[in-house]
Amino acid sequence: MRERVWSIDINGQPYITPQLGRRQFRIQFNIDISPGDAISFADIRLYNMNKGSRIAQGSSIVLRAGYDDNMDAIFTGFVTNSLREREPGAPEIISRLICRSGQPAGDRSSAQLSFGVGTRIEEVLRALAAAWPLPIDIDNAQFADAKPLTSGLVVDGDIPAALTDLAYAYKFDWMQDRGRIVITKRNMPRTTIPVQVDQFSGMIGIPEVSRGPDGLGVFVTVQLNPALRINGKINVESEFATFNTGNLFVSELSGDATANGEYNIFAMKHSGDSHSDLWRTEIDGLRAGTTPTATETATKENGKLIWGARVDQAFRVKVREIAGRLSMDPNWIMAVMGFETGYTFSPAARNPGSTATGLIQFIESTARSLGTSTAQLARMTAVRQLDFVESYFQQYSGRIRNLGDTYLAVLWPVAVGRPDSYVMWERDSGPYQREYAANSGLDVNHNGFITRGEAVASVNASYMRGQQFVR
Template sequence: MRSRAWSVDINGEPYISLQSGSTQFRIQFNIDVSPGSSVSYADIRLYNLNKVSGIANGARIILRAGYTDNIDAIFTGTVTNVLREREPGSPEIITRLICKSGFAVVDRGSAQTCLGPGARVEEVIRDLARQWPIPVDMDDKQFADDQPMIRGCTIDGDIPKAMDNLAYDYDFKWLQHMGRMYVTKPEMKRNSTAIKINQFTGMIGIPEIGLGPSGLGISVSAQLNPSIMINGVIDLTSEFATYNTGNLYVSEVQPEAKPVGEYNVFALRYEGDSHSDTWKVDIDGIRWGTKPDTRSVSTPENGKLIWGASFKENNEPYEPFKAKVIAIAKGLAVDPNWLMAVMAYETGKHKFSPEAQNPKSSATGLIQFLEDTAKKLGTTTKQLSRMTAVQQLDYVKKYYEKAASKPIRNLGDAYLAVLWPAAIGFPDTYVMWERDSGPYRREYKANSHLDKGNKGFITRGDAVSVVNESYSAGGKRSR
């Protein structure tokens, strides 16, 4: 009989042997695999282990999961934090492992690369992978249209940082996962063999269709299948679908927006509980060849943007700011009013001041850039505060292009790209931070005002509610 199965290795040795059937240990896990995040993350909970179970920070971990007829590794990486918790209202003790992909010995490689004029980006990527060292999974054909580097390429230092810069310049996504470096352009054709997803192969629920900056997207859940890979392809068949039209700038759903056909796998989220019904993988896919023509993205029908009337309090003209917000929104394939709602809330009192600063942190400007974030964008918070709002919009654009690794499908996603990008695409019930447990207590404390009802945790819905209010109120101040 086919049943769920899993095992855990620690430091190359079996730690919990293959578990299957109804008498297994209890495990819960959530794994997020999203190119653009550089690494994948896992939150693994093991129940009622011996107190001296021997798992320490820095341990290498491999989690295998699936079914008895198809089980393989779904996460390999390093334990970054070990927590022991008690299940609320229960005597059970949980050993919670917070993990990230990659092993400490090769976590952040360093390279010295010097390729002459005419070098191609795929050559640079393979050279960086060789020096890391880490195997690379990449289809060179996806880079065929990229122009050679006229001045060549010189890199001396941190490889992940170099990859981030290349990804920004050449419009690709990359991820260190399962001991490999995956490099892809999600909107371009892949040559992988497609895995069928339908009601007979374990599809769960109804797929959701939307349109993001990279093209026509699909979100679908299926029984946990380790054969579905981050650089793979799924062949979806479903009679029904729901449509997320938050990013569809058309009056009706396009003819090709059907839950049938091949989609490039863009992101994976594994979720499992060996003592409940949950044992699945959530798949985000993109249909190649459907990247929207940003020229077709319309501005609001009345030509106004929310909160525009509040901009008059700044010492610069509004129209150039408005035009630039609309242009940036077109490039990101999002509603410009989403950006206005986010910036209005982040600057406080909806003034859109490039000097706006949080008195409790370094957060500065239109989307409250932190100092570390500003440095990654090639500037500082001090320099940002001296810019005009129009000038600072260049860095808002750059931030969204680099930080929003997942499709932004609604206002909530646009806000979470600034507040907590890991929550993009999740339902409003998704718990982001907890007050008394987990690795994000500091984030909870800094944002405790978002905890509606003092529950002890903050959900995506709690966070999004403030920007929804900003959006609604901004309609009365449109211009």
């Protein structure tokens, strides 16, 4: 029988070995890997660690997990926040590590490079990786049709910013994953050998066909597999499938209406609890050579909602009604609720570090001001809780003009209506150093200031990712 194993390295040294992890400690983790975010995120909880063993903020961390016959790194990065928590009514002390891939403040790389006319984009990307320095994974075949630089290129400064600009121009995705730069085009064929996904290789449940009636995508869960990579492929074989294809009453399914076939891995999530049955990898796949049609894009005009496939019809109807009464785009509200609930849209979603609960993470004082409590909110249906979401946003009626305003009304209302350059919190001075510490992961350029533009980046990503779940 395969046995689950895990380990942690801190600052390049073993911290919890596979033997200790298996026998003495409990771990819970959630690792989100999506090229749309450029970095991956980890939320790691270690139970009953000695108080003197606290892991310092800024420490490098490597989490390895899997089985005794297949164990490897599933996250490499650094600790942005190190917290000690206690669950209500439970004796355990939890060391919670909020982490992101890449390097901590002060280690962000820059370069001064010049590229002449005719340089190929693959050469530019490899040179940027070498200057970082980080290994790079890139498939030259995906750039075979890319035109060489027509007017040269000068990079003088931040390497991640340069990569982001090039990604927009050359239509590729990039991210830092497990200590490497991964470059990929989500729709193009990949030369990697696909990983088999079927009932004999650890598939959990039934795969779900997604992204419209053409069945361009699949969501499938497998036993935790560290061998899966964001630039890899899977080959799904299943006798049955469920369908999340939009309105099947007006759209006909095309193709063979199965989940079977090869898919590029678009995003992944590793989840585990060493003391429960949770030890899995969720895969979001996209068929090579395909893209969702324009009619699947959610807009205020066509009435479709981002993340709409994650909720039921009654929820979607009510969100549209609320948005109409508040003169807001319903997709702004969906993007915020998706991000705040970890894309579960659960009315009981809870932030373990505070009282924050529900669709927009009401804190206890806010819940009381609305005539309820976080305990009552957690017991409501999602549709019922939307009444309180509406009540909350009513106080900002007429002031919310865009997605950023919608999110800041929840996170930091003082910033509603401000420009993206507005500084919300500072690390080393001012009255909001505590708020900076709690949200330091938003400080994208690690300069000790969190601007409105940095704060809304995550909800912008939620908006874009939600286009995968339009209904």
